[in-house]
Amino acid sequence: MVIPDRVIERLSGYRRHLRDWHAAGHAQIFSHELANLEGATPAQVRRDLMTIGYTGSPARGYDVVGLVGHIDEILKPEAGEGIALVGAGHLGGAILDYFGGRHAEYHVVAAFDIQPDRVNRVVHGHRCYSVDELEAVLAETPATVGILTVPAEAAQPLATRLVAAGVGGLVNFTAVRLQVPPGVYVENVDISLTVEKVAFFARTQRTRREAL
Amino acid sequence: MVIPDRVIERLSGYRRHLRDWHAAGHAQIFSHELANLEGATPAQVRRDLMTIGYTGSPARGYDVVGLVGHIDEILKPEAGEGIALVGAGHLGGAILDYFGGRHAEYHVVAAFDIQPDRVNRVVHGHRCYSVDELEAVLAETPATVGILTVPAEAAQPLATRLVAAGVGGLVNFTAVRLQVPPGVYVENVDISLTVEKVAFFARTQRTRREAL
DNA sequence: CCCTGTGAAACAGTTCACAGCG
């Protein structure tokens, strides 16, 4: 079963809304209701659920609990899947906070930094190792996802080391375009690029609105 | 001139590489060279430059300085464009650091928080106001982009207030799907969703690799 | 009726392939 990128993103959103919906006392949901919650179209919801092989009933819609379970099966980490975070600065710290909470589906198995005042301390609820120990620590407690929140110049070498240590996907917060072997999935999160993009479209859409 | 989303993202990448290329002493660049740097195809580079109306020469390729200038004209903020950041916690602080640096194209005109120990202090190089003053401060120094790094429950009301205060685009770091009037551009950056997605594809691609 | 499931159409984005030119 091949599931496209965008569908995976929406599934996670669907699941969040389904949990709220269930908490609000509903056992069933129609495609147009779920679409409203997620900001999608009913057809897209039905197509997505078809893609993952979940079927509802024309009379009652989709079973909320069953659908959440079905999405869980797709998104839930397998046993032993965890995150290695490299770079425990402000951004890394914010992410560590994030995955320290109980609501987190994934957990951080190891955090690394190079700064002496962070190494071998507990930073935002996670023990921080020296990057020198990266290979040794990940040999003990493997990780499948690596998060890079380091300065630009450190990104490529660390990405290479993470992949060599068995990481299969990277979330890259640096502006560097990483070179990785085929089969390693990289998602770039570039905040300055995002702001630039939002500013551009805010600008053009404002102009268009003013023209009306 | 209508420029799609993805093209804007790549333009920013092109510009970065063009600056390096220029610093390395080159005055011209061919589409396949720029494509290599950005991880795109030569055809895509040529198509993107066609979209923004920049032309090169078959003999010499594209003029590096001219192209950077052309991209600047598209992405450069107009006078008075700035960022309002709401939520000066760890994530907000990391972003404030980011836009405090000299390399930033955009700058933060105001940071807001609700916590007494942050309000009226300088947080990560930026004066932090109380969210109560949001309307008053943005009336003085308008912002075109709002960045939301607040807890989920605070996101929607603050988004509404930012838009009412004249913000035309939002970067939303919360998991909430914001309701905004038409014409306001929203970019969602959901870190837990991103990690989930990367984990999913790391998993499936590993499986596929093992099957070979 | 008003739903779901789904072929088929429409659309958007990317890549191909080649004319035209120095």
Place this chain on the structure above:
DNA sequence: CGCTGTGAACTGTTTCACAGGG
């Protein structure tokens, strides 16, 4: 030749529209 510029083909995604069923 090898490059750009671009119509045309292609690929992937979204939307339409309707058969089928309680």
